[in-house]
Amino acid sequence: MNDTTAPPLAMTGGLVRRDGRAVLAGVDLRVEAGDVLAVLGPNGAGKSTLVKALLGLVPLAAGRTEIFGEPPARFRDWRRVGYVPQRLPMGGGVPATVREIVASGRVARRSRWRPAPLADRAADRAAVDRALETVGLAGRARDSAHLLSGGQQQRVLIARALAGEPDVFVMDEPTAGVDAGSQAALASALAALARAGRTVVLVAHELGPMEPLVTRTVELGHGRVVRETARQTLERPA
Numbered sequence: 001m002n003d004t005t006a007p008p009l010a011m012t013g014g015l016v017r018r019d020g021r022a023v024l025a026g027v028d029l030r031v032e033a034g035d036v037l038a039v040l041g042p043n044g045a046g047k048s049t050l051v052k053a054l055l056g057l058v059p060l061a062a063g064r065t066e067i068f069g070e071p072p073a074r075f076r077d078w079r080r081v082g083y084v085p086q087r088l089p090m091g092g093g094v095p096a097t098v099r100e101i102v103a104s105g106r107v108a109r110r111s112r113w114r115p116a117p118l119a120d121r122a123a124d125r126a127a128v129d130r131a132l133e134t135v136g137l138a139g140r141a142r143d144s145a146h147l148l149s150g151g152q153q154q155r156v157l158i159a160r161a162l163a164g165e166p167d168v169f170v171m172d173e174p175t176a177g178v179d180a181g182s183q184a185a186l187a188s189a190l191a192a193l194a195r196a197g198r199t200v201v202l203v204a205h206e207l208g209p210m211e212p213l214v215t216r217t218v219e220l221g222h223g224r225v226v227r228e229t230a231r232q233t234l235e236r237p238a
């Protein structure tokens with residue numbers, strides 16, 4: 001069972017090596033429930049590596065990391081975690097509609113052993129509709145996702161994570177190179193999460209319209225934490 005008092009994410013003495021080189025070293029980070037934490041730093045500072053290592057997607061060479069109190073290898077409750085990668089891996093493959101991709105965010109909530117009861121299917125549909133609405137893509141639900149702009153595809157990924165209704169969202173550079181409309185849609189998605197008291201870890205070069213929503217920042221340089229701001233309580237709009 002997961003420890004209900006454990007922080008959503010915690011790393012102690014995190015070390016990651018790539019090609020024999022330490023790209024993350026001596027990182028201590030505790031993400032508390034309700035934090036909206038921005039991970040900042042220049043290109044190559046180790047931001048993506050840090051969030052992947054926090055989720056166990058990249059192995060630690062030393063130190064430890066825990067998700068709701070469990071090491072990633074033992075953690076089972078993945079529906080509590082939403083991860084938005086930097087890019088949508090949409091190459092060749094069968095073109096999926098925006099709705100299909102967003103609906104895939106519900107899969108981790110399903111029982112593996114039996115078909116979803118009718119009530120669950122209605123809840124799935126409602127969650128997918130809400131997620132599409134939040135990122136401003138309700139009108140594109142039937143479109144093939146590979147026809148969308150990069151910023152809109154990023155919104156699809158965010159909607160997929162929102163649809164899963166996880167407790168903690170980890171987003172890797174959701175605003176990198178996206179148009180102003182998509183930036184605004186992301187800021188409104190983030191505002192909705194912050195209002196709901198969800199935990200968010202956000203990798204960013206620049207915060208732009210998301211800045212007022214951030215409660216804490218950690219800045220990386222050459223794989224180490226070089227600056228941190230203290231946690232502040234946001235005045236959450238009703």
Ligand SMILES: Nc1ncnc2c1ncn2[C@@H]1O[C@H](COP(=O)(O)OP(=O)(O)OP(=O)(O)O)[C@@H](O)[C@H]1O
Pocket residue numbers: 018019023041042043044045046047048049050
């Ligand atoms: N798969 C990999 N193999 C080898 N080196 C890697 C790999 N992934 C990342 N690195 C190296 O690790 C360092 C940190 O990369 P990382 O992507 O975490 O930085 P970042 O701060 O997220 O950068 P960006 O803002 O450009 O995404 C860089 O020097 C990068 O070249």
